Amino acid sequence: MIQLEHLHKQFHGVPVLNGIDLIIDKGKTTVIIGPSGSGKTTLLRCLNLLEIPEKGKLTVGDSRVAFKPGEKLEHRTMMAIRKQTGMVFQNYNLFPHLTALGNLMEGQVIVQRKSVKEARSVSLALLEKVGLRDRADSYPHELSGGQQQRVGIARALALNPQVILFDEPTSALDPELVGDVLQVMKDLAAEGMTMIIVTHEMGFAREVADQVVFMDQGIIVERGAPDDVFGRSRNERTLQFLRKIQ
Numbered sequence: 698m699i700q701l702e703h704l705h706k707q708f709h710g711v712p713v714l715n716g717i718d719l720i721i722d723k724g725k726t727t728v729i730i731g732p733s734g735s736g737k738t739t740l741l742r743c744l745n746l747l748e749i750p751e752k753g754k755l756t757v758g759d760s761r762v763a764f765k766p767g768e769k770l771e772h773r774t775m776m777a778i779r780k781q782t783g784m785v786f787q788n789y790n791l792f793p794h795l796t797a798l799g800n801l802m803e804g805q806v807i808v809q810r811k812s813v814k815e816a817r818s819v820s821l822a823l824l825e826k827v828g829l830r831d832r833a834d835s836y837p838h839e840l841s842g843g844q845q846q847r848v849g850i851a852r853a854l855a856l857n858p859q860v861i862l863f864d865e866p867t868s869a870l871d872p873e874l875v876g877d878v879l880q881v882m883k884d885l886a887a888e889g890m891t892m893i894i895v896t897h898e899m900g901f902a903r904e905v906a907d908q909v910v911f912m913d914q915g916i917i918v919e920r921g922a923p924d925d926v927f928g929r930s931r932n933e934r935t936l937q938f939l940r941k942i943q
């Protein structure tokens with residue numbers, strides 16, 4: 698359902714993605730691992746066009762775009778791709794002036810033009826799903842990091858995307874709060890949500906991923922089933938990375 702073909706991205710002339718080819722199947726969980734600075738976050742941000750690649754092609758569902766250096770994307774194309782991709786950020790990025798419920802309703806009412814009544818009912822059901830129905834009226838600063846991140850996930854789900862992109866969703870959390878967030882993600886994986894997750898949680902990756910992608914210096918060095926990448930890799934760069942984080 699998502700295809701990247703020879704994607705290139707640079708910042709101020711410095712290449713960060715050097716020709717990425719990747720296929721993401723519908724209903725599967727893809728986990729991206731790799732050293733800091735290898736381009737994982739940039740890759741994720743290119744998928745929903747928060748960053749615009751200079752070269753290559755991106756297909757998301759039935760939207761397909763070919764990037765050319767210096768060429769601006771059509772607004773319509775950009776919106777078509779963004780509509781299909783939800784994003785969960787490392788630092789939650791909730792609207793601080795809105796309650797948990799308000800955070801979930803905002804996009805549905807403003808972007809999707811749903812009625813307040815419908816948006817409210819969808820939002821309450823999603824808060825229930827992430828275990829926070831009783832915190833609907835709390836503001837972000839009244840919630841723990843783990844609760845804020847679960848609101849962040851529910852907010853992404855509220856827009857009914859085809860795929861959810863997670864950018865290190867647990868790395869800002871105190872260790873005791875990580876489990877609840879990972880559990881929500883495991884439940885989504887089991888329900889067949891398509892997810893692409895940048896994470897340093899190797900135990901989670903091994904347990905939940907259908908596909909593990911190892912990136913280094915802006916390229917995909919290796920990808921495969923978790924047992925192959927974590928247990929049977931013969932690639933020296935992968936092995937070196939895995940040794941370091943153990």
Ligand code: ADP
Pocket residue numbers: 708709713731732733734735736737738739740
């Ligand atoms: P990772 O997620 O693997 O840690 P990133 O994608 O965040 O890697 O970053 C890859 C490289 O791109 C890093 O060298 C980083 O400094 C650089 N980079 C990322 N975003 C920007 C930006 N907006 N402007 C300039 N350089 C950036």
